[in-house]
Amino acid sequence: MTAAMREANAGEGLTERQGAVLEQALRLLVDGGEKALTTAGIARAANCSKESLYKWFGDRDGLISAMIGFQASKVRTQDVAARALDAESLERHLIVFAKDLLEVLAGDVSLALNRLAIGQASRDGSKLGHMLQERGRRQIGRRAAALLEAGRKAGLLAFDDADEAYGALYGLIVSDWHLKMLLGEEAGEMKKGFGRKAEQAVSAFLSLYGTKR
């Protein structure tokens, strides 16, 4: 296996070695926050030299960008082939989507990266924010949009503006939980309520946009 072959394995233009380094960097970030994300610390944790870090990623910002891209490349949302959609299966799919959304938002790495991007939003012109939005949010948003569109095509949902409907769905599912978790609320206690929360949100959403009720 040549170096050229090893390239572009992780969906980015990254060596597996570089991926391992980014993995360690993410771990540092999750454990200690932005303050723990120092070049020396990463080099120590990943058993590599600072010089290599700068050679591979340019500077600290490049490394952080690479971390976001690397993490996004690991979380691919599979579009559910939603054929033969009836009222019950739509509700089931929506509930699964809701649970997945809550699980993703409550994830260690997701929270840490969002905290990092939010903390830097003032100084870097929200470059990281846009990146996180584009590579994380958009994915799950498309999955929901496809689901809603399928529901409408099947005559199970009625809405004019798909974005508005998605906004309502998202708000009913997430409410202020995401912010509370970003602010440091212990996520362990909350996760138990995700199932019930998801069902309630989907029920409310179907009351608003379903044709059945």
Place this chain on the structure above:
Amino acid sequence: MTAAMREANAGEGLTERQGAVLEQALRLLVDGGEKALTTAGIARAANCSKESLYKWFGDRDGLISAMIGFQASKVRTQDVAARALDAESLERHLIVFAKDLLEVLAGDVSLALNRLAIGQASRDGSKLGHMLQERGRRQIGRRAAALLEAGRKAGLLAFDDADEAYGALYGLIVSDWHLKMLLGEEAGEMKKGFGRKAEQAVSAFLSLYGTKR
């Protein structure tokens, strides 16, 4: 006017001089993010000495805590005396609440303080997060809870769990706008849509929890 009399003017145990200093600190934070919030910078902007800063606020964390408390003390939510509530006035009050909520969340200082608290959530055990939650969120939450309770007493709303109803209202109003703004999305463009957004959210909420429809 003695120094003792000047104390406790701003709702906290603060001299007006100290309040002015905190004002400048908030301005620095809004303009330049956490990185701009240095003790030397604050001293320069407020024309005071670093020694005074440490004398008044202990250390940098104490100063940040004081900033949060100071800002919270300026934003007192007036409980609307909601007697003689009918369907139309309830809807009007809810829309006003929704607009206020969006305006508050989109405010410069609110965004900056939330960014700061989120950025420090990993290292300080979410002390700032809890403070922000307690002194900012709780206020507006109580206002909403009172409104919802009044609506239920008047037979206009039907819900078992007030927290659940409030969660739905909050989610329908805010959706993912808060996170987007925290991540750096330009807030100027969004503010124009607040009115329509608030009306839509309240309409949806009344569809879910109103007794009239």
Place this chain on the structure above:
DNA sequence: TGCGAACCGTACCGTACGGTACTGATTGGG
């Protein structure tokens, strides 16, 4: 008028970080 407290401005100290340069070891190819 004289005293003392508060305070501004600045200089200072230790530390820690981002980024660079150098050395020695390893590896793969000809």
Place this chain on the structure above:
DNA sequence: CCCAATCAGTACCGTACGGTACGGTTCGCA
């Protein structure tokens, strides 16, 4: 067997920050 490239480890540099100490000044008060 040697050469070139890569990389780990470390030492180093400039800078900037949090926090402290000190001289000079103002202001309330007796």
